[in-house]
Amino acid sequence: MFFSFHPPFLASAGDLIRDVGNELITYSNQMTTTHWGIVAGCAVAFGFLCLKGSGVNR
Numbered sequence: 625m626f627f628s629f630h631p632p633f634l635a636s637a638g639d640l641i642r643d644v645g646n647e648l649i650t651y652s653n654q655m656t657t658t659h660w661g662i663v664a665g666c667a668v669a670f671g672f673l674c675l676k677g678s679g680v681n682r
Contacts, residue, residue: 655663
């Protein structure tokens, strides 16, 4: 057999989803109020930019 071990890029989708979830939980536990405020502000700004549109159709 070419590989005698399973390379990490052949991980199952379930393993990848679990790893991403664990990373998000770790990051969210370390975020302060200031961090959450910046994330919320960016989300609101992005929402307004999406609502405004590109103006190409006008």
